[in-house]
Amino acid sequence: MVLPQIALPAGYRWRTLTPDDQRLVTELDTWAFPSAIAQDDIDATPSPLTWERAIGIEAEGFDGLVALHASYPFGHFPVPGAELPTAGLTWVGVHPQHRRRGLLTAMMSLHLARCAERGEALSALFAAEAPIYGRFGYGHAADDLRLNIPRGAALHDVPGAEQHTVRVEVATREKHGGLVDRLHRAAGAAPMGVDGINRPGWVTRETEELQAAFWDDHPAHRDGRESRRIMIVELDSEPRGYVTFRRTMSWEPTGPRGQVSAGEVVALDAAAARALWGVLLDLDLTTEVSPFVLPVDDAITQLLVNLRGASPRTPDNVWVRLVDVAGALAGRQYAADVDVTLAVTDSRLPANAGVYRLQAEAFAAASVELVDPEFEAPELTLDVRALGAAYLGGKSLAALAAAGLVTEHPRPGQRTGVLARASTAFGWPVAPGSSWVF
Numbered sequence: 001m002v003l004p005q006i007a008l009p010a011g012y013r014w015r016t017l018t019p020d021d022q023r024l025v026t027e028l029d030t031w032a033f034p035s036a037i038a039q040d041d042i043d044a045t046p047s048p049l050t051w052e053r054a055i056g057i058e059a060e061g062f063d064g065l066v067a068l069h070a071s072y073p074f075g076h077f078p079v080p081g082a083e084l085p086t087a088g089l090t091w092v093g094v095h096p097q098h099r100r101r102g103l104l105t106a107m108m109s110l111h112l113a114r115c116a117e118r119g120e121a122l123s124a125l126f127a128a129e130a131p132i133y134g135r136f137g138y139g140h141a142a143d144d145l146r147l148n149i150p151r152g153a154a155l156h157d158v159p160g161a162e163q164h165t166v167r168v169e170v171a172t173r174e175k176h177g178g179l180v181d182r183l184h185r186a187a188g189a190a191p192m193g194v195d196g197i198n199r200p201g202w203v204t205r206e207t208e209e210l211q212a213a214f215w216d217d218h219p220a221h222r223d224g225r226e227s228r229r230i231m232i233v234e235l236d237s238e239p240r241g242y243v244t245f246r247r248t249m250s251w252e253p254t255g256p257r258g259q260v261s262a263g264e265v266v267a268l269d270a271a272a273a274r275a276l277w278g279v280l281l282d283l284d285l286t287t288e289v290s291p292f293v294l295p296v297d298d299a300i301t302q303l304l305v306n307l308r309g310a311s312p313r314t315p316d317n318v319w320v321r322l323v324d325v326a327g328a329l330a331g332r333q334y335a336a337d338v339d340v341t342l343a344v345t346d347s348r349l350p351a352n353a354g355v356y357r358l359q360a361e362a363f364a365a366a367s368v369e370l371v372d373p374e375f376e377a378p379e380l381t382l383d384v385r386a387l388g389a390a391y392l393g394g395k396s397l398a399a400l401a402a403a404g405l406v407t408e409h410p411r412p413g414q415r416t417g418v419l420a421r422a423s424t425a426f427g428w429p430v431a432p433g434s435s436w437v438f
């Protein structure tokens, strides 16, 4: 494999990796992300990596890798009303002895050059620490919802929920892999039941490696909890949703205080969601249900009579980087008619910088052209990072402008400002978010 020519600090060199390098990779990974799990147990679990996208760095006189990054090939990353090829940046790590010498900076240059070579208009990631990726042009594009829901929390009724039944089983790929994949994709493609109105950022586990890693249930990774279980909600024997979960048991003098950690909670409509949550919130010997990652507009936010009682928190979910601004702007749909001229700055990928005219009708294909600012003055100015934040429809251009990250250049005589109109168009009826951390 020939890598783009990206310079490294003196004494360091790039190293391509293969499955035979798994041990090297997990050793570096546990330097970057400390883990109490024994190395042999880590290596006994399937790697989620796509190896030709995993690149290490070696140093003269140093045994093992000093740094690593990789990406997942998301060929169908959901963006508003469409899908785009996207590199899911992952497993970024630098050995503590070699940090703050520019290795991440070099890895990001290589990553973005390889995205461009492969024709990936976007890169997306989950950030281990929020301050890391803005400097590389990534914007915080989605939040997720974390809850601790008391057992038996009251839920509003939904007509038809009582007609559903719920199966509870040990979760295995053999038995449930196809069902989970199908329902997960269906829930992301049309969360409102309307074709074309998708959930941006709802990425699927597209590769065999990601599937194998998702379904692996090695005891070393259970953290004191039981093996993975699944509830499947059905209507007339047809699956309409599922939740993967694990319980813990704790016998206290005051009574049993078990916990339920829920993985993905997916339901195709309100009645299925109500039926599923009703069973999940009433498991014997437990006191609390903690779903891992939910969309901020998940049905549970409206089903719960007392959302506040579930201590809602909204940490950042996916971050997005436009690698090809024109391709990305033309590759999504907009929630209102839009005709706007955007001046975009991009210090890391200067080829992206320019003035773009974006035109689209609501919920239809968009067109984008690079224009000459001498003849078409930009109406909004923003950095590629702010564009990344707004791109999935979860962060409004108006809110970014309120923080000084978007500047409006008003034209005399316009009744409703261009910022208000563009902000509405860049929004989306469904909040963005991924149901799993990649």
Ligand SMILES: CC(=O)SCCNC(=O)CCNC(=O)[C@H](O)C(C)(C)COP(=O)(O)OP(=O)(O)OC[C@H]1O[C@@H](n2cnc3c(N)ncnc32)[C@H](O)[C@@H]1OP(=O)(O)O
Pocket (backbone or CB within 6 Å): 032, 033, 089, 090, 091, 092, 093, 094, 095, 098, 099, 100, 101, 102, 103, 104, 105, 106, 125, 126, 127, 128, 129, 131, 132, 135
């Ligand atoms: C998508 C993912 O995989 S997220 C996972 C990220 N990995 C981790 O958090 C694991 C632990 N941390 C690490 O491995 C490393 O510290 C990394 C990868 C975060 C940074 O690697 P380094 O090689 O030290 O970064 P590098 O020297 O290129 O620094 C680039 C810039 O980012 C800044 N920076 C790096 N890490 C951080 C951080 N955690 N918080 C704030 N700023 C940071 C540096 O100060 C530097 O700033 P400057 O350009 O203004 O001087």
